Amino acid sequence: MKAFTALMHREFIEHKGAFFLGPMLLLAVLFGLTILAFTVGRVDVHLSGALFTVAPLIIYEMGFFGLGFAWSLYLAVTLFFYCADGFAADKRNNAMLFWKSMPVTDFKILLSKLTAAVTILPGVVFGLALLSGVLLFGVAFATMSINGTASVGTLGAIAGIYGNVALTLFTALIAALLWYLPVMALVGAIAAAIGRWAIPIALLLPTLISTLEWVTLGGLHPFATNTWRFLQYRLAVPQTDYVDTWFAAAETATSGRLGVPRFDGVAASGEVLASLDWAQIGIGIVFALAAIYLASEYRRRVNDN
Amino acid sequence: MNELTLDPAPPSGEPIVSARGLRKSFGRKEVLHGLDFDIPAGRIYGLIGHNGAGKTTALNAMLGLTDCQGTIRVLGEDPFARRAKLMENVAFISDVASLPRFLRVRELFALLSNIHPNFSQDKARGFLEGTDIKPEMKVKHLSKGMIAQLHLAVVMAIDAKLLVLDEPTLGLDITYRKRFYRRLLEDYMTEERTLLITTHQVDEIEFMLSDIMFIRDGDLVLHMQMETVNDKFTQLVVTDPAQLASARALKPVFEETRFGQTVLIFDGVPRAQLEPLGALSTPTLSDLFVALMQRPTANAEPAR
Numbered sequence: 278m279k280a281f282t283a284l285m286h287r288e289f290i291e292h293k294g295a296f297f298l299g300p301m302l303l304l305a306v307l308f309g310l311t312i313l314a315f316t317v318g319r320v321d322v323h324l325s326g327a328l329f330t331v332a333p334l335i336i337y338e339m340g341f342f343g344l345g346f347a348w349s350l351y352l353a354v355t356l357f358f359y360c361a362d363g364f365a366a367d368k369r370n371n372a373m374l375f376w377k378s379m380p381v382t383d384f385k386i387l388l389s390k391l392t393a394a395v396t397i398l399p400g401v402v403f404g405l406a407l408l409s410g411v412l413l414f415g416v417a418f419a420t421m422s423i424n425g426t427a428s429v430g431t432l433g434a435i436a437g438i439y440g441n442v443a444l445t446l447f448t449a450l451i452a453a454l455l456w457y458l459p460v461m462a463l464v465g466a467i468a469a470a471i472g473r474w475a476i477p478i479a480l481l482l483p484t485l486i487s488t489l490e491w492v493t494l495g496g497l498h499p500f501a502t503n504t505w506r507f508l509q510y511r512l513a514v515p516q517t518d519y520v521d522t523w524f525a526a527a528e529t530a531t532s533g534r535l536g537v538p539r540f541d542g543v544a545a546s547g548e549v550l551a552s553l554d555w556a557q558i559g560i561g562i563v564f565a566l567a568a569i570y571l572a573s574e575y576r577r578r579v580n581d582n
Numbered sequence: 583m584n585e586l587t588l589d590p591a592p593p594s595g596e597p598i599v600s601a602r603g604l605r606k607s608f609g610r611k612e613v614l615h616g617l618d619f620d621i622p623a624g625r626i627y628g629l630i631g632h633n634g635a636g637k638t639t640a641l642n643a644m645l646g647l648t649d650c651q652g653t654i655r656v657l658g659e660d661p662f663a664r665r666a667k668l669m670e671n672v673a674f675i676s677d678v679a680s681l682p683r684f685l686r687v688r689e690l691f692a693l694l695s696n697i698h699p700n701f702s703q704d705k706a707r708g709f710l711e712g713t714d715i716k717p718e719m720k721v722k723h724l725s726k727g728m729i730a731q732l733h734l735a736v737v738m739a740i741d742a743k744l745l746v747l748d749e750p751t752l753g754l755d756i757t758y759r760k761r762f763y764r765r766l767l768e769d770y771m772t773e774e775r776t777l778l779i780t781t782h783q784v785d786e787i788e789f790m791l792s793d794i795m796f797i798r799d800g801d802l803v804l805h806m807q808m809e810t811v812n813d814k815f816t817q818l819v820v821t822d823p824a825q826l827a828s829a830r831a832l833k834p835v836f837e838e839t840r841f842g843q844t845v846l847i848f849d850g851v852p853r854a855q856l857e858p859l860g861a862l863s864t865p866t867l868s869d870l871f872v873a874l875m876q877r878p879t880a881n882a883e884p885a886r
Contacts, residue, residue, distance in 0.1 A: 287685070371680055372681065373680070378675075379669060380668075380698060381669075577665075
């Protein structure tokens with residue numbers, strides 16, 4: 278276990294740029310922009326004036342969700358490129374033989390990469406996303422305090438909002454990582470075999486498989502096959518009614534209506550988890566392990582440094 | 583197989599490496615043609631051969647990096663099936679700079695102390711004392727020589743029974759090379775450890791070898807203790823052309839002309855018989871290499 282943890286740690290060190298330094302830079306830029314926006318008056322006109330007076334707390338919820346969405350996009354892209362590149366990094370860095378001189382199996386090494394991709398790497402980005410929320414809330418609350426629209430009660434409400442939204446983002450992150458685990462494993466396995474070509478291959482793979490079914494089994498066109506329908510379902514982002522409903526209500530609220538119920542993180546998280554197809558997640562975990570095993574066998578046999 | 587084999591000193595126990603009928607093919611080309619050898623414990627072996635002779639393939643087979651036909655056991659284990667387990671007691675430096683370049687020296691040591699049960703961070707630090715390598719330096723910022731020093735410190739800090747070095751000093755200047763081997767002998771070698779080295783700079787490792795293996799086109803052509811090499815092979819320098827015919831009659835394994843003198847190498851011919859014909863000496867490893875490893879297709883002037 279100690280060796281496995283160390284292997285995940287080396288993944289973090291190797292990809293610190295994408296998963297820590299890059300987000301830190303983004304965070305610094307975001308913080309700077311927020312400070313600037315609230316201090317030079319641009320946001321003051323639109324938000325901290327009438328809007329904050331009418332529906333201030335909705336702004337926090339929507340703002341944090343917006344941040345969470347932006348960070349999710351960043352994470353999705355970096356994780357894809359991590360899997361497509363990180364699994365081939367030992368070969369690219371000419372370090373394959375060094376790691377093979379260590380008493381760890383190729384399976385353990387590749388599994389540590391996949392485990393890092395669903396634990397510490399997104400965990401660090403999530404931590405920074407939470408921090409970005411704190412910074413945004415802090416600056417917004419300070420501005421509200423200055424213009425006299427905030428109170429101690431508001432601070433408590435903001436903390437509650439922060440906790441609810443953070444809980445939902447965390448649950449959604451876990452759900453997404455579980456849901457897309459087989460995709461990450463497949464991209465990583467392809468990368469272990471063919472390096473960076475995994476990027477175009479992984480993007481083309483659904484079309485290729487669907488076309489193969491269309492060619493061999495027939496159908497209207499390559500995008501009207503069972504394979505395509507399954508992949509569409511399997512690659513779609515898991516969604517819940519709760520979040521959609523709340524968003525619809527929130528949009529109305531920002532137009533001037535009051536009385537929108539606060540976002541309930543526990544209820545939303547519960548719905549996120551309930552909406553998941555757990556059988557598919559189970560199958561996906563088995564598929565991911567199989568893909569990593571096959572890739573490790575390839576890596577064990579092919580010794581090109 | 584044209585192998586000149588004398589039994590090495592009988593091993594005290596099980597050999598560290600044992601190969602029987604070791605074959606390896608890449609596609610249709612067979613690069614190892616059924617090697618048979620044992621490497622006992624506590625020896626320093628030199629595995630020597632031309633480029634493409636099969637040295638690295640043989641090493642890869644020993645290290646479990648490639649699957650082969652035949653049987654090979656290292657420390658009693660099948661290396662390909664049990665590489666990870668085997669690497670607890672085997673350390674190696676490959677012929678390419680393979681240290682992870684993104685790590686700092688201290689990060690490398692910290693990771694290794696968690697990954698390798700027999701790695702000592704204190705020992706590794708100790709080996710780097712007196713060098714220009716500092717813990718905060720990134721591997722990618724080190725010079726080639728410093729990377730070699732660092733890699734050597736890493737493998738010497740592993741309490742391994744077998745250390746395999748595949749062209750460990752490739753691209754290094756003579757100072758680094760000499761320091762590298764001196765360090766290895768002084769700070770690492772013990773009676774319990776076995777060292778296997780491949781290099782093209784055979785003269786530089788000759789002084790430390792206890793045994794040699796010459797590999798040519800996938801065949802083992804010589805496997806012998808160095809003392810036996812000294813007894814078995816004799817180099818004769820003939821300055822008097824009148825003696826040349828007599829010398830050739832004793833069937834040298836190699837002959838060449840150097841600065842007007844004829845140099846001949848004999849295998850198993852008593853020195854007393856050669857003494858009247860010219861000046862005798864023990865051939866250096868590189869002379870022996872040239873003598874025994876000539877390939878008709880690769881040499882315009884084959885041995886007579």
